[in-house]
Amino acid sequence: MTDKKFDRAVLDQLLTKRFFFAPSFNIYGGVAGLYDYGPPGCALQANVLQLWRQHFVLEEDMLELDCSIMTPAEVLKTSGHVDKFTDWMCKDLKTGEIFRADHLVEGVLEARLEGDAEARRAEQGTAAAATAAPVAAKDAKDAKKKKAKKGKVTAVKLDDAVKEEYTSVLAQIDNYDGAGLTELIQRFNIKSPETGNDLSEPVEFNLMFESSIGPTGHLKGYLRPETAQGQFLNFKKLLEFNNERMPFASAQIGRSFRNEISPRAGLLRVREFTMAEIEHYVDPENKDHPRFAEVKDQKLRLLPSNVQLDGKTELLEISIGDAVEQKIVDNQTLGYFLVRVYLFLTRIGINPERLRFRQHLSNEMAHYACDCWDAEIHTSYGWIECVGCADRSAYDLTVHAARTKEKLVVREPLPEPRVSQQWQLEINKKVFGPTLKKAAKAVEEALTSLTECELETLSKRMADNGGKADIVATDGATYEVTDNMVTIQLATVTEHVREYTPNVIEPSFGIGRILYALMEHSYWTREGDEQRGVLSFPTVVAPTKCLVQPLSNHKSFTPFLGDIASRLRRLGISNTIDNSSVSVGRTYARNDELGTPFGITVDFQTVQDGTITLRERDSTKQIREKIEIIVEVLKDLVNERTTWADVMDKYPVFTQQELE
Ligand SMILES: Nc1ncnc2c1ncn2[C@@H]1O[C@H](COP(=O)(O)OP(=O)(O)OP(=O)(O)O)[C@@H](O)[C@H]1O
Numbered sequence: 001m002t003d004k005k006f007d008r009a010v011l012d013q014l015l016t017k018r019f020f021f022a023p024s025f026n027i028y029g030g031v032a033g034l035y036d037y038g039p040p041g042c043a044l045q046a047n048v049l050q051l052w053r054q055h056f057v058l059e060e061d062m063l064e065l066d067c068s069i070m071t072p073a074e075v076l077k078t079s080g081h082v083d084k085f086t087d088w089m090c091k092d093l094k095t096g097e098i099f100r101a102d103h104l105v106e107g108v109l110e111a112r113l114e115g116d117a118e119a120r121r122a123e124q125g126t127a128a129a130a131t132a133a134p135v136a137a138k139d140a141k142d143a144k145k146k147k148a149k150k151g152k153v154t155a156v157k158l159d160d161a162v163k164e165e166y167t168s169v170l171a172q173i174d175n176y177d178g179a180g181l182t183e184l185i186q187r188f189n190i191k192s193p194e195t196g197n198d199l200s201e202p203v204e205f206n207l208m209f210e211s212s213i214g215p216t217g218h219l220k221g222y223l224r225p226e227t228a229q230g231q232f233l234n235f236k237k238l239l240e241f242n243n244e245r246m247p248f249a250s251a252q253i254g255r256s257f258r259n260e261i262s263p264r265a266g267l268l269r270v271r272e273f274t275m276a277e278i279e280h281y282v283d284p285e286n287k288d289h290p291r292f293a294e295v296k297d298q299k300l301r302l303l304p305s306n307v308q309l310d311g312k313t314e315l316l317e318i319s320i321g322d323a324v325e326q327k328i329v330d331n332q333t334l335g336y337f338l339v340r341v342y343l344f345l346t347r348i349g350i351n352p353e354r355l356r357f358r359q360h361l362s363n364e365m366a367h368y369a370c371d372c373w374d375a376e377i378h379t380s381y382g383w384i385e386c387v388g389c390a391d392r393s394a395y396d397l398t399v400h401a402a403r404t405k406e407k408l409v410v411r412e413p414l415p416e417p418r419v420s421q422q423w424q425l426e427i428n429k430k431v432f433g434p435t436l437k438k439a440a441k442a443v444e445e446a447l448t449s450l451t452e453c454e455l456e457t458l459s460k461r462m463a464d465n466g467g468k469a470d471i472v473a474t475d476g477a478t479y480e481v482t483d484n485m486v487t488i489q490l491a492t493v494t495e496h497v498r499e500y501t502p503n504v505i506e507p508s509f510g511i512g513r514i515l516y517a518l519m520e521h522s523y524w525t526r527e528g529d530e531q532r533g534v535l536s537f538p539t540v541v542a543p544t545k546c547l548v549q550p551l552s553n554h555k556s557f558t559p560f561l562g563d564i565a566s567r568l569r570r571l572g573i574s575n576t577i578d579n580s581s582v583s584v585g586r587t588y589a590r591n592d593e594l595g596t597p598f599g600i601t602v603d604f605q606t607v608q609d610g611t612i613t614l615r616e617r618d619s620t621k622q623i624r625e626k627i628e629i630i631v632e633v634l635k636d637l638v639n640e641r642t643t644w645a646d647v648m649d650k651y652p653v654f655t656q657q658e659l660e
Pocket residue numbers: 258260267268269270271273275385386387388508509510511512513
């Protein structure tokens with residue numbers, strides 16, 4: 001393989017030409033952030049998802065679900081998405097152009113740092129420039145091309161202190177709220193990149209697509225922004241299905257929708273995408289994982305939050321066993337999943353050197369999470385979050401249980417009865433109902449949802465206030481309760497069953513981002529008469545496993561093609577017959593671009609002795625054997641029972657020229 005510099009424009013061209021994906025509604029002008037996958041894109045996605053199912057759902061015996069996408073507003077109000085699932089946006093005050101505020105600040109500061117680098121290079125005298133100039137000039141040109149969309153790269157030298165400040169802000173750019181972003185825009189005098197106009201103050205924008213369910217328009221709904229909520233709402237049924245055993249996980253693959261402020265970077269930030277999410281339910285008092293020993297020695301490259309706070313990006317290479325022991329990663333279950341995510345991503349072909357796990361800073365975390373690590377993959381767009389691994393604590397189950405009054409808890413028999421003192425509430429119905437009349441239900445709901453700690457406080461308030469206290473009921477109004485209506489006291493309780501709300505550890509995969517990163521990592525160019533692109537997907541995810549082609553359109557080849565294709569189909573090996581009348585070299589090149597790992601050619605020798613050639617994509621080396629043998633070899637290659645290196649050891653190997 002050649003080690004040429006990656007050129008994104010060339011890869012993009014290839015992906016479009018071979019129809020991996022394309023803008024949706026293109027002939028109507030397209031809509032930003034919406035894409036259709038073509039045949040190779042679909043097959044690649046299907047293979048990645050199949051592997052995901054095997055690697056997670058089957059391997060861990062997860063309970064798979066397929067929940068509704070359209071979600072009543074009440075559900076997402078309770079989960080916090082209606083109020084908090086927002087990004088900050090600002091506007092060019094003259095043109096009205098809209099920007100996502102954190103991305104804008106990031107782009108402008110990066111452009112200034114690049115301008116600084118350019119100015120310093122220019123300043124470094126002519127002697128050094130004489131030798132280094134061609135490379136430096138090319139780098140600068142590339143950088144300019146890259147930044148042209150975000151803002152101008154102007155060669156202006158920065159103060160060392162300013163540079164340091166920019167670097168530190170960039171390291172924690174996800175960490176700023178509206179006020180923080182406003183302050184940055186003012187402090188760094190950030191303007192609209194293309195026009196130089198002033199910007200509005202950032203305002204919050206909710207990312208959910210709103211809709212209404214049914215013809216009356218009264219039932220408000222949203223397209224789900226994640227697949228998780230459907231899983232939480234089915235928790236009780238899942239637990240029952242799992243014979244009340246803990247821990248266990250549910251999983252779901254499906255579409256999610258986010259009305260991104262400014263979709264960009266192709267598949268990386270879109271408005272409709274496939275997610276694959278796991279919700280692993282675990283005892284909050286014991287987050288050990290039964291299979292942790294299997295993964296504890298696996299080394300991962302971590303970027304913990306304290307390192308980022310120092311404005312640094314050095315990775316810590318450490319075994320997950322040590323990381324959990326040293327409390328860098330909070331618990332075994334989270335650690336276990338980080339490793340499983342790593343193994344999955346590297347298995348489908350993500351380069352482990354370009355994969356890291358970055359811990360969220362505390363106020364960067366989603367509203368529900370208490371610890372979060374992102375699997376970030378390096379692409380030509382920088383480090384991209386592709387899998388979020390969050391410890392969502394008991395947040396979701398607790399809020400849905402409180403709202404619906406459905407008990408979303410685990411009940412576990414205790415080995416020994418547990419005796420404890422607990423604050424308890426008793427309602428004297430004879431006085432309570434007649435006194436509060438219509439409000440009785442709302443007050444009772446409020447009282448029964450109080451925690452032990454809140455009951456203790458209420459009891460003290462009543463004692464200090466002559467036996468009465470005000471309480472806000474679930475109807476929002478305030479009512480007085482008195483000590484002849486309720487009794488609150490410390491009582492000795494003997495429990496035989498422990499009841500708890502499980503915590504949830506959630507690995508959440510954005511499939512489109514992973515696919516794009518995989519395409520970049522698999523891409524290289526082969527030197528030859530002309531440079532040719534190759535997508536070296538691992539066989540297991542390659543869209544098509546084998547090309548079947550004739551040497552020419554001589555009619556004696558036709559029966560062989562159909563026969564070989566049907567033998568392969570029977571073995572479940574996806575293949576395409578290419579009998580377009582172009583040269584064998586051209587079809588190989590086309591299939592290299594499609595990432596097809598193997599190619600069979602039928603030629604005149606086939607007609608004579610029943611042998612065919614089998615070519616491997618990356619080495620371009622070939623073997624020639626009887627059809628039966630080649631089909632068996634291919635079966636073993638596709639099922640990963642052998643490797644191409646082993647095949648080359650076993651059979652005589654030819655180059656294309658030697659075969660011609
Ligand atoms: N707009 C999007 N386009 C494509 N994939 C996305 C998008 N938003 C999220 N994802 C994917 O879904 C996964 C889980 O979503 P999560 O809510 O953790 O993302 P996020 O933190 O909101 O992402 P970001 O910070 O990049 O907006 C992400 O790791 C990513 O792979």
